[in-house]
Amino acid sequence: MNERVIRPYASPGAEGDADVIDLAGIRVPAQMLRRLVSLAIRAPSVHNTQPWLWRIHPDGLDLHADESRRLTAADPTGRNLVISCGAALHHLRVVAHASGLLADVDRFADPDDPTLLARVRFTPAPPPRTAAADLRAVQERCTDRRRFTSWPVPHGRLNLLAQAVERDGGYAVPISDVTDRFRVDLLAARAHRLQERDAAITAEVQQWTHRNAYDGLPADHLPARAPVPDKIPSRFDEGLLPDDGQEVESGDGVIVICGDDDSRASWLRAGESLSALWLTAVKDGLSVVPLSQVIEVPETREALQHQVLGDLAVALLLVRIGWQPISRGQLAPTPRRPLDDVLMA
Structure with a gap:
């Protein structure tokens, strides 16, 4: 039997994972999907509200809007909330590909559930040559509101x-x-x-x-x-x-x-x-x-x-x-909600 188990790219803690999810014939450690979500939620969000919820299921991952975190005064329509969730969705696509999984995204898959923004399924794919740089960019990305230098951006x-x-x-x-x-x-x-x-x-x-x-x-x-x-x-x-x-x-x-x-x-x-x-x-x-x-x-x-x-x-x-000044240190990313808080049962 030719059975394939996908392991996360550059994630040494996954080898010992006992729980494995079968994603359309691809056996993936459950901890790998948790790791992908933990990186996806490094995405920017309005006021760092982190207005997303995720569900791991046998077919992949679902991304839901967390309406309890909508800014009712500044964002009554939910535009900024959905934009924030879109950034997390793209982060997920990037880290999944860097980990050897290509994300197939079905956006707004259920008309009866307006909170379901995307249903993501995965197929195995070779990581891109930029995989290490992509993961590093996700982990280093932050919002630095300090004044830029006067150097022009061409x-x-x-x-x-x-x-x-x-x-x-x-x-x-x-x-x-x-x-x-x-x-x-x-x-x-x-x-x-x-x-x-x-x-x-x-x-x-x-x-x-x-x-x-x-x-x-x-x-x-x-x-x-x-x-x-x-x-x-x-x-x-x-x-x-x-x-x-x-x-x-x-x-x-x-x-x-x-x-x-x-x-x-x-x-x-x-x-x-x-x-x-x-x-x-x-x-x-x-x-x-x-x-x-x-x-x-x-x-x-x-x-x-x-x-x-x-x-x-x-x-x-x-x-x-x-541009930030060369002498200025890298700003640490803003804090994130615990992973279990954003994972739906």
């Missing part, structure tokens, strides 16, 4: 990031025109001012800031300075993270992740695009900060679509890209 680099999104099936537009970039900065500042005046939104930000050891935004990951008159201000309060960068004109770049429409399917794909862009940026030494405020405010979202994108696509997320 347009060619932004185009390469947009191409990484397109190769994954998404759509991203680098903002290279000076006038368009000025408009984006104005819209970001406008969205920030409008949300600052919204008591429910500011209370929600407070709720997810300095929250606990497992989710939200800890003080040691927020810059230790009061907000400065920057082109794109931060919505978060002063933290404990040293940020002694000079007040200089930033050379950062901006990319808009887009969709054909403002549907849940487009939101999920936008999250996958965010992950594809971010992991590519990590390998290139670039730092990424997602900016959702412009999209959260209807006035600025519509202006971004009309004035910058010319109504050729629907804007779903703004992403800021830049």
Whole structure:
């Protein structure tokens, strides 16, 4: 009998696993699927809410939206929640392939269950040559909100990031025109001012800031300075993270992740695009900060679509890209919920 048992790539603890799941004829250690989920949930999420739930079953993995973690004030439609889950889905696809499993994704597989975002099945496949770099990028990826250096991000680099999104099936537009970039900065500042005046939104930000050891935004990951008159201000309060960068004109770049429409399917794909862009940026030494405020405010979202994108696509997320100083140490990833908290029975 020619029986194949898939073992996780670069995961030495799996050899002793007794529990094996039969995935369509592929025998996979149950601990391997747990390991894949533990890496997938390293994905970015709005306010580090980690709004996902996973179920391991005989056919593979299911990804569900955890509606209890939706930001009801800033994200009433659940757009940011689904985008966050899309990023985790792409992380899963990447780490599975690096482990010798190709993910076949059925998105929105059950119309009667709106929380089921994706059903994932696996087939054996040789890991790509980039497997080690892909896993390292997933493990090192973090959101560093400290000020970027003034070194400009060349347009060619932004185009390469947009191409990484397109190769994954998404759509991203680098903002290279000076006038368009000025408009984006104005819209970001406008969205920030409008949300600052919204008591429910500011209370929600407070709720997810300095929250606990497992989710939200800890003080040691927020810059230790009061907000400065920057082109794109931060919505978060002063933290404990040293940020002694000079007040200089930033050379950062901006990319808009887009969709054909403002549907849940487009939101999920936008999250996958965010992950594809971010992991590519990590390998290139670039730092990424997602900016959702412009999209959260209807006035600025519509202006971004009309004035910058010319109504050729629907804007779903703004992403800021830049360089961290060479002398600055690597920021540790933000904490994550225990694995058993995100695995459904």
